[in-house]
Amino acid sequence: MHEPDFNTLATALLKKGVAPRHAHRAVNELRDHYDDLVDAAVDEGACSRIARRSAAKQLGSMDEFVQQMAACRELKTWSFRYPHLAVIVYPLACLAVLPAAPVLAGIAHREALMRWGTSLLAAGLVTAVMLLVMQLSIILG
């Protein structure tokens, strides 16, 4: 048996609709479990290669693990649990967010907006002062 591919396991779980927090934690737990099995086999006198092979065999097929996790409805994201509702809610949420998008963008880039606003105000003040000086020179001149 090959060594378990933990890197692709999380992706496989997410593709099946398992909620990210459960998917990532399950993979970490399974990886630790595998390490514990390897350590136990090494403690019993097995060489590293045989210990890893034995641990992978005890851990079993990653495909079946994915199926078992995916079979638990409560571990899935709500959009996988209620797909019909998701079809309605997601577009409505997008529509609701659209008007708020400029405000949110403004909050996200508030520092740049503040600099831009300050520059604009300074430029306006300089222009006003120059116009005032010119006006006064005409009146008094």
Added chain:
Amino acid sequence: MAQSNPPFMSGVPELLLLRLLNDQEMYGYELVRAIKEVTNEAISLGEGVIYPVLHSLERNGSLKSSRKAVGGRTRVYYSLTRKGRERLDKLRDDWSRIQGGVATALGTAANA
């Protein structure tokens, strides 16, 4: 996963996990070892089987988890909640009833 138990074992991992966690908090690897020990290896769960069960039990509020750094690894320890104890009591009653029923049926069939 290593399937070493027949299909009628459905629900047994949940009962065993709740029973073991009723005594003390444990992490996955410890639980698998403990199940083998307390059942004299009569019940040998596939090693990965317990994680979907643990996550489901946590999701429905029967268990709670906490991370602890032990020996350079971060372990996820599970412990029973009040709801978990209630669930354990119910499952224990159900199991006793089923066990009694099956024992009676087997006795009746053997005597027939």
